[in-house]
Amino acid sequence: MAEEMRIVLRNYGKIDPLKIEDYIAQGGYKALEKARSMDREALIEEVKKSKLRGRGGAGFNCGQKWSFAYQAQADQKYVVCNADEGEPGTYKDRLIMENDPHTLIEGMAICAYAIGATKGYIYCRGEYPHLVDVLNTAIKQAKEKGFLDGFDLQVRSGAGAYVCGEETALIESIEGHRGEPRFKPPYPPSEGLWGKPTIVNNVETFANIPVIVEKGADWYASIGVPSYPGTKVFTLTGDINNKTFFEVPTNTTIRELIYKYGGGIPGGKKFKAVQIGGTSGAFIPEELLDTPVAFDNMAAIGATLGSGAVFVLDETRNIVDVVTRIAKFFEHESCGKCAPCREGTARMHEIMSKLNSGKGSAKDIETLSRLGRVMSYSCLCGLGQAAPAPVLTTIQHFKADYNAKLV
Amino acid sequence: MVNLTIDGIKVSVPEGSTILQAAKEVGIKIPTLCYHPDQSVKANCRVCVCEVEGNRLLQAACSTPVTEGMVVKTRTPKVIEARRTILELILSNHPQDCLNCPRNGNCELQTLAEEYFIRDIPFEHKVRGLAKDTSTPAIVRDPDKCILCRRCIEACSVTQSVYALGLEDRGHEAMVVPTMGKSLMDSPCAMCGQCIHACPVGAITENEQLDELLAAIADPDKIVVTQIAPAVRLAIAEEVGMKPGEMPMDVFVAGLRQVGFDYVLHTNFTADLTIIEEGNELLKRLNEGGVLPMFTSCSPGWINFCETYYPDLLDHLSTCKSPQQMFGALVKTYWAEKMGIDPAKIYSVSIMPCTAKKYEATRPEMQDSGYRDVDLVLTTREIGRLFRMSGIDFTKLEGAPFDSWMGKYTGAGVIFGATGGVMEAALRTVYEVVTKEELKDVNFTAVRGMEGIKEAEVDLKGTVVKVAVAHGLSNARKLMDQVREGKSPYHFIEIMACPGGCIGGGGQPITKSNAQRQVRIDAIYAEDESCEIRKSHENSEVKILYDEFLHEPLGHKSHELLHTHYHPKNKKYL
Numbered sequence A: 001m002a003e004e005m006r007i008v009l010r011n012y013g014k015i016d017p018l019k020i021e022d023y024i025a026q027g028g029y030k031a032l033e034k035a036r037s038m039d040r041e042a043l044i045e046e047v048k049k050s051k052l053r054g055r056g057g058a059g060f061n062c063g064q065k066w067s068f069a070y071q072a073q074a075d076q077k078y079v080v081c082n083a084d085e086g087e088p089g090t091y092k093d094r095l096i097m098e099n100d101p102h103t104l105i106e107g108m109a110i111c112a113y114a115i116g117a118t119k120g121y122i123y124c125r126g127e128y129p130h131l132v133d134v135l136n137t138a139i140k141q142a143k144e145k146g147f148l149d150g151f152d153l154q155v156r157s158g159a160g161a162y163v164c165g166e167e168t169a170l171i172e173s174i175e176g177h178r179g180e181p182r183f184k185p186p187y188p189p190s191e192g193l194w195g196k197p198t199i200v201n202n203v204e205t206f207a208n209i210p211v212i213v214e215k216g217a218d219w220y221a222s223i224g225v226p227s228y229p230g231t232k233v234f235t236l237t238g239d240i241n242n243k244t245f246f247e248v249p250t251n252t253t254i255r256e257l258i259y260k261y262g263g264g265i266p267g268g269k270k271f272k273a274v275q276i277g278g279t280s281g282a283f284i285p286e287e288l289l290d291t292p293v294a295f296d297n298m299a300a301i302g303a304t305l306g307s308g309a310v311f312v313l314d315e316t317r318n319i320v321d322v323v324t325r326i327a328k329f330f331e332h333e334s335c336g337k338c339a340p341c342r343e344g345t346a347r348m349h350e351i352m353s354k355l356n357s358g359k360g361s362a363k364d365i366e367t368l369s370r371l372g373r374v375m376s377y378s379c380l381c382g383l384g385q386a387a388p389a390p391v392l393t394t395i396q397h398f399k400a401d402y403n404a405k406l407v
Numbered sequence B: 001m002v003n004l005t006i007d008g009i010k011v012s013v014p015e016g017s018t019i020l021q022a023a024k025e026v027g028i029k030i031p032t033l034c035y036h037p038d039q040s041v042k043a044n045c046r047v048c049v050c051e052v053e054g055n056r057l058l059q060a061a062c063s064t065p066v067t068e069g070m071v072v073k074t075r076t077p078k079v080i081e082a083r084r085t086i087l088e089l090i091l092s093n094h095p096q097d098c099l100n101c102p103r104n105g106n107c108e109l110q111t112l113a114e115e116y117f118i119r120d121i122p123f124e125h126k127v128r129g130l131a132k133d134t135s136t137p138a139i140v141r142d143p144d145k146c147i148l149c150r151r152c153i154e155a156c157s158v159t160q161s162v163y164a165l166g167l168e169d170r171g172h173e174a175m176v177v178p179t180m181g182k183s184l185m186d187s188p189c190a191m192c193g194q195c196i197h198a199c200p201v202g203a204i205t206e207n208e209q210l211d212e213l214l215a216a217i218a219d220p221d222k223i224v225v226t227q228i229a230p231a232v233r234l235a236i237a238e239e240v241g242m243k244p245g246e247m248p249m250d251v252f253v254a255g256l257r258q259v260g261f262d263y264v265l266h267t268n269f270t271a272d273l274t275i276i277e278e279g280n281e282l283l284k285r286l287n288e289g290g291v292l293p294m295f296t297s298c299s300p301g302w303i304n305f306c307e308t309y310y311p312d313l314l315d316h317l318s319t320c321k322s323p324q325q326m327f328g329a330l331v332k333t334y335w336a337e338k339m340g341i342d343p344a345k346i347y348s349v350s351i352m353p354c355t356a357k358k359y360e361a362t363r364p365e366m367q368d369s370g371y372r373d374v375d376l377v378l379t380t381r382e383i384g385r386l387f388r389m390s391g392i393d394f395t396k397l398e399g400a401p402f403d404s405w406m407g408k409y410t411g412a413g414v415i416f417g418a419t420g421g422v423m424e425a426a427l428r429t430v431y432e433v434v435t436k437e438e439l440k441d442v443n444f445t446a447v448r449g450m451e452g453i454k455e456a457e458v459d460l461k462g463t464v465v466k467v468a469v470a471h472g473l474s475n476a477r478k479l480m481d482q483v484r485e486g487k488s489p490y491h492f493i494e495i496m497a498c499p500g501g502c503i504g505g506g507g508q509p510i511t512k513s514n515a516q517r518q519v520r521i522d523a524i525y526a527e528d529e530s531c532e533i534r535k536s537h538e539n540s541e542v543k544i545l546y547d548e549f550l551h552e553p554l555g556h557k558s559h560e561l562l563h564t565h566y567h568p569k570n571k572k573y574l
């Protein structure tokens, strides 16, 4: 069985996050020095070879993304850290920034060097005002030590909307516009912030970078599942004994997460379902728990890793009731730009409420399935595309709960 | 070039083309709602989605660039299901009020509902119940019908740089609202009506006043007199199923008599008159060191814009009223006298390509005849409705002449309808007045066409006059900023609020593209060419008007009836 393994949380509890000396004493900023001594293309190649994939949800190969921005010709490029972390039940990015802000800054500085960016922003969730101070202090220290020469890094406070975590909505928000996604392509590495090549990566993604540069791509690629190597931080919530966080290699199974690290279900109750990846995550039944927590393995069972939130439900929970509340969340969080999500999330909530109050029919479930299916591939951005996942996966795996509520 | 396959058909298109453009090349129609040919891509309605091989997600045809070897399918079951579901979603909170809607029969949503065989919508029909905005006399907004495509916002902000429309709230509570105020009337709205053309549905329309006309026609005590603006004739054809310009003027006049107008006169007459007054005003300013550059003043949307955004430049505006208002002031004085009609009985109706003129006619200063100078302003579209209601077959109708004293016009009056036309008409007259020589070539082609800003220099025997022409308010803004900074090299500037000039006015047949505007412009110049007399100062009825009534340009009577003044719109938020 896989053991907990700390890469991004390697300094957790070991250093005073507000003392750069502590970070340096642990070998901090060595990787930046090493990176800057490397040829840019070789550096990007190394990141590619590590097979590090984005930890913000979409799972795109990090080095490849960087190479797009590197190749783009422009007078200005940007590096942006997505620290919006709006997913309920998720706090992994906060953990990293709170306990080891310099690892994020170092990761971003390496990226800036690699792609040729001179400006960067950390877009920090609006509900984390204390983190803005931590980050600003850390940036000031890094500047004083000369680590950020030629890289102007600033912190921006988020606008509060969930959709602002979507990279192009985040970019719009930094530009001072309504936080709404743009259509893609063009993707940010070719046209991002103010139309310039921009790398947007998640906090956890950046936090992996110094270690990869320091220990090498081969070392990193050998950890966990080969197609999605390394570790992943999970935050456990719901009906589980250890409501805390774990960083584990990606070959860990869901079952291990719940029973080994999470300590199982409290009160001797039986497991019913687990939702992984946040509000838009799929609901996973007992029989699929032996799936490793790696991107493609999850995709194969119709699920995602998302933000790494793990929400466990015991046998007493009513699935239809839980999913109705989720549908309400998306009705509220839709930005309203595109028709299928703007109207679809509202209708989804409407029909779920009808079913939940015992007034729905089999035809409503059919309509719901069609609506969810269409939204999942027609909406403009990931929010609307993922919003139906809880509905669709529960209709698939927990149909009995729905049937029990039909008129 | 990029090679791809759409529905099994091979096609080669320039790099940077979208799937939508490529499909059009091979005759495959992909439905759209938020797409507009002259605007930026919005990709928010999603009805244009298609399958692209190798993608789980459907791709929006309007926003997705083609790539080499791309395989696109535009009509698979998956695509059809998606489009129908999206249409059902949109329609489930739409009033579905087609029978009572101004856009019945000319609505992009209605057309798609028909084409996509929408019948039993599984979602509960819920209309938001938002209040209509009837605060202006020109534009009516019905937000319940809005499908949030945002085309009006771009028309208002980008094409017009007025910024009167914006978005409020999020999700299914999102709505388009007047900015900085609760109603359009207290927003910076210039009432140009360009948002009406941009709107795919009936969420923005003109303030319809056909009922008022019908009541006046039915009233035996009222003598209903109409004036037709220069840009109307060629466009009215589109309203009755003909091509732009295909309706002969005399048949149009006959049609108006058929539906009950007692007298039919022409705004082109006062367009010619405007040239005499405005041309002389320009010469006076040039000779006496008056405020320059002088701006034309015949576009009331432009006047609203200038009063709102450039109140410091109002002295530059020609004091000439618009041709509509000159006409209004004369019809109840000069014309009534000539005809021996009691002006109190005259009900003066103007047929305009313009929504802003509905507002202009209600300005308190527009009563110089002692009455309201213009009682009712109807748009080309409203007259189109009246014609369709009347069931006239225009191919069989015999033509009729205009009535006397204010019905004659020249080619110079005609071209008022197109951008650059007022300038060209003015130059034709000013040249001959100043040089006392005959103008050999009356065509000033440099000021014609859809280019946003055009300029020209005219040598008046020693005095070189520099002129500029802008259409669309964002182009006007560029020239105005120059003037404000003291850097404007021009003596005379023509501004039309609407792209293309009045042929693209807010009251014209719903105009879906600039290409359509160009067709109308071509029709205007064809009409000018066909006119025997093409210079305003050669209009025989205008001469009579001066001889018998006005006596001289810029004279006492002119000042009383034909000139006006402007007021800064002190909108607190600007």
Ligand SMILES: Cc1cc2nc3c(=O)[nH]c(=O)nc-3n(C[C@H](O)[C@H](O)[C@H](O)COP(=O)(O)O)c2cc1C
Pocket (backbone or CB within 6 Å): A053, A054, A055, A056, A057, A058, A059, A060, A082, A083, A084, A085, A086, A087, A162, A163, A164, A165, A166, A167, A168, A200, A201, A202, A203, A205, A206, A381, A382, A383
């Ligand atoms: C609705 C929505 C919310 C998102 N929220 C976040 C977020 O809070 N943090 C994040 O890193 N990525 C978020 N993403 C994913 C980003 O769009 C983007 O894929 C990510 O920041 C890329 O970084 P990565 O490659 O390092 O994962 C969100 C996506 C969507 C559609």
Ligand code: SF4
Pocket (backbone or CB within 6 Å): A163, A180, A181, A333, A334, A335, A336, A337, A338, A339, A341, A342, A379, A380, A381, A382, A383, A384, A385
């Ligand atoms: S999918 Fe939803 S959140 Fe995304 S753009 Fe469309 S309306 Fe906005």
Ligand code: SF4
Pocket (backbone or CB within 6 Å): B094, B095, B096, B097, B098, B099, B101, B102, B103, B104, B105, B107, B108, B109, B110, B145, B201, B202, B203
């Ligand atoms: S806007 Fe179109 S669909 Fe809506 S009521 Fe009017 S005609 Fe019908």
Ligand code: SF4
Pocket (backbone or CB within 6 Å): B139, B155, B156, B160, B162, B163, B164, B165, B188, B189, B190, B191, B192, B193, B194, B195, B196
């Ligand atoms: S009428 Fe003109 S100014 Fe007014 S909202 Fe429409 S586009 Fe804007």
Ligand code: SF4
Pocket (backbone or CB within 6 Å): B145, B146, B147, B148, B149, B150, B151, B152, B153, B176, B198, B199, B200, B201, B203, B204
């Ligand atoms: S009012 Fe018309 S143009 Fe404007 S967003 Fe609504 S539907 Fe689109």
Ligand code: FES
Pocket (backbone or CB within 6 Å): B031, B032, B033, B034, B035, B042, B043, B044, B045, B046, B047, B048, B049, B060, B061, B062, B063
């Ligand atoms: S036309 Fe393509 S999304 Fe609206």
